[in-house]
Amino acid sequence: xxxxxxxxxxxxxxxxxxxxxxxxxxxxxxxxxxxxxxxxxxxxxxxxxxxxxxxxxxxxxxxxxxxxxxxxxxxxxxxxxxxxxxxxxxxxxxxxxxxxxxxxxxxxxxxxxxxxxxxxxxxxxxxxxxxxxxxxxxxxxxxxxxxxx
Amino acid sequence: xxxxxxxxxxxxxxxxxxxxxxxxxxxxxxxxxxxxxxxxxxxxxxxxxxxxxxxxxxxxxxxxxxxxxxxxxxxxxxxxxxxxxxxxxxxxxxxxxxxxxxxxxxxxxxxxxxxxxxxxxxxxxxxxxxxxxxxxxxxxxxxxxxxxxxxxxxxxxxxxxxxxxxxxxxxxxxxxxxxxxxxxxxxxxxxxxxxxxxxxxxxxxxxxxx
Numbered sequence: 001x002x003x004x005x006x007x008x009x010x011x012x013x014x015x016x017x018x019x020x021x022x023x024x025x026x027x028x029x030x031x032x033x034x035x036x037x038x039x040x041x042x043x044x045x046x047x048x049x050x051x052x053x054x055x056x057x058x059x060x061x062x063x064x065x066x067x068x069x070x071x072x073x074x075x076x077x078x079x080x081x082x083x084x085x086x087x088x089x090x091x092x093x094x095x096x097x098x099x100x101x102x103x104x105x106x107x108x109x110x111x112x113x114x115x116x117x118x119x120x121x122x123x124x125x126x127x128x129x130x131x132x133x134x135x136x137x138x139x140x141x142x143x144x145x146x147x148x149x
Numbered sequence: 150x151x152x153x154x155x156x157x158x159x160x161x162x163x164x165x166x167x168x169x170x171x172x173x174x175x176x177x178x179x180x181x182x183x184x185x186x187x188x189x190x191x192x193x194x195x196x197x198x199x200x201x202x203x204x205x206x207x208x209x210x211x212x213x214x215x216x217x218x219x220x221x222x223x224x225x226x227x228x229x230x231x232x233x234x235x236x237x238x239x240x241x242x243x244x245x246x247x248x249x250x251x252x253x254x255x256x257x258x259x260x261x262x263x264x265x266x267x268x269x270x271x272x273x274x275x276x277x278x279x280x281x282x283x284x285x286x287x288x289x290x291x292x293x294x295x296x297x298x299x300x301x302x303x304x305x306x307x308x309x310x311x312x313x314x315x316x317x318x319x320x321x322x323x324x325x326x327x328x329x330x331x332x333x334x335x336x337x338x339x340x341x342x343x344x345x346x347x348x349x350x351x352x353x354x355x356x357x358x359x
Binding site for chain 1: 321
């Protein structure tokens, strides 16, 4: 029984061009929140539309704006209104929402970071092996059934 | 074009899930009634889902955007009714492992790319009625081209029609249209690739073409 090799080759060969997802990190400096958006390849998410939502009114935009050339945006959250904020970055249908909680520490940062290349390749190989194992399982069932008939 | 979480209103996400559930049920039912050995297609679907998982993740930079192949057309002509559930599974793993596409938008993404595979397959079956290698080459090309085009048009339309009122509509529409235009080379490339694969399979293993 042949094991399909092509998906594994693609999984490893694809690593130089992992880019498309969005990463947003935030940092609280003093009273201001500083948000930085970038794509997976490290390119800044410049001129992305930013929408800030307060925890007190999560469906109404508190503030809107645009990231600068470096993908950065800053705003001053009203702590009286809420300690929890959501910030959405959006550009041509791509984007990310980060949740910011101001109550945990004087200075804080968070967001969605990037996987390393090794992590990505390992995860891809695991998933591809899962698919391949499924294929082999059903193929072997068919072979056994054909052998009996 | 995978739509991430947070881009679509809740009602659209729910409608996407409802549509995907209905189509999945329909495709599985059709597969059971149409194919003599549906299990034979499951092993092929697993390999194709793996290829979809990996290939959708190969991003081609076309400044200022980046695009990726979809393989909807090829999956349609190789898997038929099973292509939709196979793409759904691939999309789930992409969202789970890499956050490529969202969970709330999984239904809409499945309708986009899975639906594109079914449309491609239908177009392919129409065109391949003519015998011969040339006809298969053309049918395969059109299927591959259609797969990307339908997915891009569907996704772009959903994004444009659901732009929130607090977003600058002009900027967002321009960005989405730029992404759509950037997929034209991808559609042509997939068309050529699918056509060549279809012609090759016609020669060596014609029963693989559904």
